[in-house]
Amino acid sequence: MNINTANIVVIGMGTVGKVLACAFAKKRKTHTYNLHLIGRTEQSTSDITARIVSLYGLSPQRHFCDAKQTDALIETLRKIGPHIVVNAATPDTHISVMRACLQVGAHYIDTAVFEMPEDFNVPAPWYSHELALREQFQQKGLTAILSIGFDPGVVNVFCAKVRKDYLDTIESIDILCANAGTHNQFFATNFNAAVNLKELCEDTGYWQHGAWHSSPPFTRSMEFNFPTIGVQKLYSVGHDEVHSLSMNIPEAKIEFWMRVGDEFRATFDVLKKVGLLSLKPIELGMEAISPLDYLAKVLPSAQTFANEYRGTVCVGALISGTKDGISKTIFMHSVCNHEDCYSDLETQVTAYTTALPAMAATLLILGGEWDVGTMVHPEELPPDPFLNEIRELGLEWRATYISH
Template structure:
């Protein structure tokens, strides 16, 4: 460890934490920094530290701490003296980690909105917990970038890029997420199962004509012909990025859409109908646990089948508006292959495309290009340095012009 190099702290030793640590180790090129890993258990930090040491000859210091305990985390961070803290732990840790960063003088990044395990159908707008701390970050000159994964994250930057360079006026933004990959699991999620399944149970929230609107789950759908994976059916789902984009591009209609395969949806409906997606705690032996949390424990972890995942994912922003007075539609997107992601960092697309944007943003903050000294969402920052950096790290993106724009349908 070089005491002159910046200390980068990663909190959360789950799938994304593992991939992120691997990315910092493998893709550092000529960069020098010290990597610190904080997890809730000794085993989780040891496994990841040993992996990046053995594969990439990158040392990392390990620390055990529950990030929800602010005072304990402050003690750890004071020992480390971090330049920046990356929080990829569960969403209920965000506020405590932010407060710790304010106390020790460190920049902050995360990949999703703050969320407590029992939250359900939280009223719009979101990010209230985080934004309550924005003035404190501004007063201390510290940068906090909220939700800088892929969706949310990269897609927010896509919107800023289109606003700057492709359209004079934006009328609508549809964030489209389609995973057309296949694996050998009968039923599994691509990230935290409790979070993923809960969001599919919730009402969808979308922004239209300057106001929030809501519909029941799976009640709004659309079909879109994606590059590389063709025509896919998508469902409207409440999602983080809609809540910041509605503030920063309020004139547009904004909605998030996700591909949900037929087998997944039918299994999901059975689980929901028999009560396995309930958030209400029940007694299981000596433990009180919600059926959803119990299900999340028994479902396969995304990392366990990453080596068997095959196929392609396309995620992007379908944006319509006008250019020089004429109607124009732009689809700015990324296409990733599960096999390529596994070959690079031994993971599947979802974790890969979450980790690399975080790494890019971290380097931009340390370099000063994204060090803005306050709390921001990704669409508030200059898009070009970030989009160039993720390409350098291996995450490409493209712009196409669809011949027609699909219209959402209401499913009765």
Template sequence: MNHQDPNIVIIGMGTVGKVLASAFAKKRNARTYSLHLIGRTEQSTHDIADRIRDLYGMTALRHVCDARQTDSLIERLLEINPAIVINVATPDTHVSVMRACLEVGAHYLDTAVFELPGDFNVAAPWYNHELALREQFRQKGLTAILSIGFDPGVVNVFCAKVRNDYLDCIDSIDILCANAGVHNQFFATNFNAAVNLKELCENTSYWQQGAWQSSPPFSRSMAFNFPAIGMQKLYSVGHDEVHSLSMNIPKARIEFWMRVGDQFRSTFEVLKNVGMLSLAPIEVGAERISPLDFLARVLPSPQTFANEYRGTVCVGALISGTKTGKPETVFMHSVCNHEDCYQDLETQVTAYTTALPAMAATLLVLDGEWDVGTMVHPEELPPDPFLDRIRELGLDWHVTYPSSRPEPTFNT
């Protein structure tokens, strides 16, 4: 597919939507396109459109629509005639947006798995809601790329690259995410607080010996010596990419690990013990709201302290297996600095590394290299064009060879 000046739609005008729109405006290079912004409120789209016009000289067209309302969204998309829709709204919008894309004939991208606000400890495997629509995308020759942020997203592509070029057989995949940055907030999350805190409350799920395993939160940990940031303690957390990688590399053991700092964890435990992380709605004046949703509203938005974030993040795929019959471990990773991300697009690492992969994938679909005419996860696509493109956009990556893979600790 090779549209002449295609219409690109971004749905969701939160932190990632703002960074994504800025990236499309600033990093256009030779590619031309029209940018359309869809938000739930007039103010959100107005603010972002004004920003990219003033900073980068690009005019984006603004639209207001609740992406959960499929019929209304179809009407809006028919007016726009999009080549591709990038959905960075809340995860509960994914199915409605995909149905709208099928109706209007547009390609589709998102950056996380579908999730309803009340979902908790959802049984494995995930992605059932999205995959139920795969055959419809295939029949219409439309591409849908699921979860193309960083983790999930880039790390999935890392796995594909290692499988293709570095190892003959993969035995284990550990996705490692360590944010060693500091900010001036006592307690804050790096993305949607309700989603981030809920995932830390859930049991961890991981893939081992061809079956799903589960353990209580914070019951599995390990230490890893990262490039740039040194030794960090990580906890096993249930995460999107484990569920797709288990479908596509089923013989490997697969697990996701996240750094959680001591102060963050101690505060998290207090909030959990006093009921502030509960999903059960309670009455607050005339409103019914869960304590977790209330907490998410009062915690600082990641974008509000992006200019004060300092330090480095390292995220990657630690993959062990064999090469020409000998054991080998490869760590394919990216190292990003909060200050550099702010200087480029006025944001912190998490939003930066979610937005740029989505932009890269969009351009690859429009250029035909990732236009596969069906629904896929990133590890099912050719990795090299994508890895080249994210480097061009400012997101570098590296390959190192650790001497060994650390073993998990089982906490009592």
């Protein structure tokens, strides 16, 4: 496929969608692909379109549609004639958008697992909703890449790279995510507050000895000495990539760990004790809303304080196994600075490191390197083209041996 004639569609004009749209505009190199933006409201889509025209000289086409309305989305996409659709909308839209892509013959990308707002402690393994459509993508020769943000996403590719080049066997995979940045907010999350806070309320799920295990939240912890940011305390949290990696590297023990600062944890505990993290709707006059949804609406969006964020984030895959019969541990990781991300695309690390991998995957599908004609997770694809692409786009990474 000729990238220069491709119609690329970004669905969802929230924080990640807007950053992704700007990335396609700013970092397009010599490509002159057509960029189409689909938002639920005219205001959000018009604002980012005007910004892109002003800053980067690219004129995206604007469209307005609720991505959860499959028939309306199909009609919109047919008018566009998309080659690839990048879904940056909320996770509850994924199946609707996938079905629309199947109808119009478009490749598909998203950055997280399908999830309904009311879902809580969903039994393992995840991805059953998406994988139910895999045969249809394969029959039509369409590529669907699931969960290609950073974590999940880039860390999955790290695992593929280590399996390909660094280790003969893999015994354990620990995905480590540590945001050591600071901002001027009393309490805030780095992405969708309802999703972020809910995952911290859920039991953790991890894969070990060929079976799933779970523990209550904040009952499993570890410390790790990260590059640049030093020793950080991490908690086991249920996360998307554990579920796909367990399918593709089932012999390994696999777990996700996230840094949660003491001040954040103290406020989180209070909110939970007084019921403000509950998913159960309560009636307020003629309306009903869950306390968590209300809290998510009143908390500041991460994009609103991106210019105030300072400090560093380190995310990576700590992978142990053997090479030539000798035990080895590799930490393949990326270190990103909030100030640098703001200087580049006026956002903070979480949105930046979610958007750029999705852009890289899009270019690789259109260029043929990742056009596999079926539904896959990132660890099932050749790692080197992707790692080269994200580095060119501005996302650095490295692999380091850890002493035993």
